[in-house]
Amino acid sequence: MSSVIRSREFLLAIIIAVSFFIYFPYFIESPKPITDIESWLVSTTVVIASFAVMVSLYTMTRREVMRVTKRVKGWPYSLLMIGLAWFMIIVGVTLGKDAVAFRFCADSFILPGDATIYAILVFYMTSAAARTFKVRDLESLLLLLGAFFVLMQQAPLGEYLFPWFGPIGSWLVNNLAMAASRVFTISATLGGIVLAIRLLAGKEMAMVGLIARREKD
Amino acid sequence: MDGREGRRRGDVNLDIGSLMVILLSTAITFGLFSILTGVDNPFFAWAENIYVGGAVGMTIVVSFTWIVSNLIQKIVSNPSANWPLIISFILGLMMLLRVHPKYSYLARIPISIATGVGVAVSTRAIIFSGLLYQIRATILPIFDWRDPATAFTNLMIVVFVITILTFFVYTTELKGPLKVSSGIGRLALFASFGALFAQTYMGRLGLFLGRMETLLIPETNFKISVIVALFMLITIIVLKNYYPETLKKLVP
Amino acid sequence: MSNLFKIFASIDRRVWHLLTFILVGTTLLRPIGLPLKVSPEVKKAYEVIDSLKSGDVVLINFDIAAFGWDEIKGSALSMVPHIFSKEGVKVIFFTDQDQGYIFIERTIAEIGRPMPGYDRFPWYEIHGKKYLQDYINIGFIPGFDKAIAALAQDFRGTVGRNDWYGNNIEKWLDDNGIKSAKDIDLILTLDCAGAQSYWVSYWYIPYKTRILNAMIGVSAPGSIVNYNAGMLEGIVISIRGAAEYQYLSKYYGMALVSMDAFSIIQFMLIIAILIGNIGYYGWERRQEKR
Secondary structure (H helix, E strand, C coil): CHHHHHCHHHHHHHHHHHHHHHHHHHHCCCCHHHHHHHHHHHHHHHHHHHHHHHHHHHHHHHHHHHHHHCCCCCHHHHHHHHHHHHHHHHHHHHHCCCCHHHHHHHHHHHHHHHHHHHHCHHHHHHHHHHHHCCCCCHHHHHHHHHHHHHHHHHCHHHHHHCCCHHHHHHHHHHHHHHHHHHHHHHHHHHHHHHHHHHHHCCCCHHHHCCCCCCCCC | CCCHHHHHCCCCCCCHHHHHHHHHHHHHHHHHHHHHHCCCCHHHHHHHHHHHHHHHHHHHHHHHHHHHHHHHHHHHHCCCCCHHHHHHHHHHHHHHHHHCCCCHHHHHHHHHHHHHHHHHHHHHHHHHHHHHHHHHHHCCCCCCCCCHHHHHHHHHHHHHHHHHHHHCCCCCCCCHHHHHHHHHHHHHHHHHHHHHHHHHHHHHHHHHHHHHHHHHCCHHHHHHHHHHHHHHHHHHHHHHHHCHHHHHHHCC | CHHHHHHHHCCCHHHHHHHHHHHHHHHHHCCCCCCCCCCHHHHHHHHHHHCCCCCCEEEEEEECCHHHHHHHHHHHHHHHHHHHCCCCCEEEEEECCCCHHHHHHHHHHHHCEECCCCCCCCCEEECCEEECCCEEEEEECCCCHHHHHHHHHCHHHHHCCECCCCCECHHHHHHCCCCCHHHCCEEEEEECCCCHHHHHHHHHHHHCCEEEEEECHHHHHHHHHHHHCCCCCEEEEHHHHHHHHHHHHCCCCHHHHCHHHHHHHHHHHHHHHHHHHHHHHHHHHHHHHC
8 A cells, every 4th residue: 555655656646636626627617516626625735734834843853953962063052942942832832822921932032033134135235236236338237227217216315306217217117127027927937837737747746755766868 | 011012102111021022122133133243143143043943933833723723623513514624634644744754655645735736726827817917918009109108118018028038038049030139138137137126125125124113213122222232243343353262162 | 546446446345234224223213204206006006995885895914924024014004094994894804924913913903992891802993993893803824825725715614713813703704795705805915925926816817806915125026017917906015105105095104204214225325336336447447457
């Protein structure tokens, strides 16, 4: 039995069957049992996703415990990491997510940490722009002009001092940059469709945890 | 407990819990900002590890809460009517076997279902939203003489989309008109990258402004921020210049 | 002169970091109050909300985590109360992010007040609208895009019987005639992770549900594309869009106040680029030629 479950064909059969129940009712009017299976499959995926999160806890704990037991440089930080994670889990599971201690940790560590990590990027973008936005050729000039007009349009002070920059910036964002983003969207969609076809053809089994073996020439 | 209410109203009579929240959140914020000094320091290591641990803990608790309230409670209340949910639950549990060396292969079943559903659900819809609607939105009137400005803009959108698309053609050698088109697309891409950079900058700046607002307003936060920032900055300077060996030991 | 060019060419990045801190700090504490122009897409978003009729059901998605809250809160704190100010409109709060419920509560605490006789969530009153009478909070559903797809596929089944706090919401949903995704009249998605593309795919494409989108700057290009293609009714981009919405709706807040600091830093960036170029042409390029 286990050899059947382990087989590539078995997993591929699951993918094909599942895909049928998702695609078919979307394009063709289908009887209720089929749409029921479709709904169940989508809901089940949500359940699987929520269980998948638990796996990350195991991975993190194992890695950090190993660092602590082997006394790797900086091990006290690992202890801090798993300590806080498990403290929050124990408090959250036993007392609930609205418990005072849980919200205290969230408000003190997680929310400000999360916000700061992304806010730091503004510094890197500033210093990187100062060092790299140099007019060396036509391409870099265009890059600079694109950024310049949009920065002017975004800043109320820019619009106030140079009112004619605003419409140029808006035009660039709503037409030029939009056209580029549209191309990215179309390209990503085509990529997604190709991926779906390759998955159904059994060419992307690494996505389900099967590592592709190198085929002989 | 939560200091936000007090801070928003400029209330100075904060309880000890609220003050602790402000102090710790300010410490973790400046701990993470400390990397901007260019020195690998213990404040950053502390903040980084605390944040990662806490974030994992929070995600687990919220997912667990959802499983209990939307799955287990439903199953327990009426198992016979909710039998499909029992199968979903079993598939979820099988996912946990991913970490078991002997039975990890069983986790491939829920992974296959989730992958198949995920790819199929997204593909069936993006064919319309990501392809057909985008193409339709690009087919624009370009010979409207009553409104030449709009006609020009429409023409530019059509030209930019086509030329940028040709820039991404890698399967054939670009010659003649295709090469010209690709060249125009390349230039258009550079200008649009500039515009996209400015938009991204606006976003990150918005985040930083919000963070600074929390750090500076009202006065209690401002005072705590100044003290914490100065303490960290001075400590880093002293450690770097006078105790470099200690600094090395303190960072992972 | 060449010394000055050399200095310009080799300014330490920490100088820019420090300047950013100082300029933001001073302008946030002492705002100037620069005038602001309202863009057509924000005006459109405002008009869509303003034209909501009694009995309309609005689903508000908080695709918000802490990493984007500071940027999106200006939109949340002006668009959500605007929706609540419309008479007879029913609201469902939902989040596709695990931290999202915290920001739903923050928003409600900011714009509402506890209902008489209550002192905790979810029992808050917003513009006279009471919990479990005019609005509900179904909270977090894991799976992100899969959750959005599941809601579209089987709304009642995915929502379940209870709200985020364990209160039964079946009667509320029945009373307001909400049986499936088709019964939702408008979606407002406040995005930090680009959820709008999934709402478009799973809600607009099959049901033509109207969608409004406020988002962080990083997600803006994707939203502009879908807005241009007519799949989004209106868009509010980042902190600038939020400031415009606050100005239009008269729910003034920090987004509007921080526009001065926003301007100053954007100008600082332009000056930084200019200095970099002067240094490049006055020093670096000459060195390269030698």
